[in-house]
Amino acid sequence: MNPFEETLREEMSWLLRAGMPVRAIRLTVRDRLVVQLGRGPLGPREVTGAMEATVRAAYRVVREADAPQDLVDIVCLTALDVVRGHGGETARWLTTAAATADAVLDELTLSSSTRRARRAG
Secondary structure, three states: OOHHHHHHHHHHHHHHHOOOOHHHHHHHHHHHHHHHHOOOOOOHHHHHHHHHHHHHHHHHHHHHHOOOOHHHHHHHHHHHHHHHHOOHHHHHHHHHHHHHHHHHHHHHHHHHHHHHHHHHO
16 A cells, blocks of 8 residues: 555545545545646556555545445546546546556455455355
8 A cells, every 4th residue: 555545545534434525525535636646747657556546545445434335436436537637648548547447446346255255154
């Protein structure tokens, strides 16, 4: 886990514990991701890495804080909106960012299912 992912996870967890509305989650994700994408040179690797960390952070919040599953969808859509709306070259990487989000979700869902099966068996 990288520092960006950990910070985002902590902030989302705090917002949920504080009873903040979904809009606060969206704004936090948007703000953090814009800052992350604005650091240094930006290429497809940076966009993909930021997207992956964002999805992982949301999934961890759902799993660890017993947050509603739709939090992951909200965070993913917000992150994709940031990539699309960031302008310039990041918009070219929107398809890659969406594919990354799908791949991470598939990976996390599969590993979660495997853990549940091991506990049950």
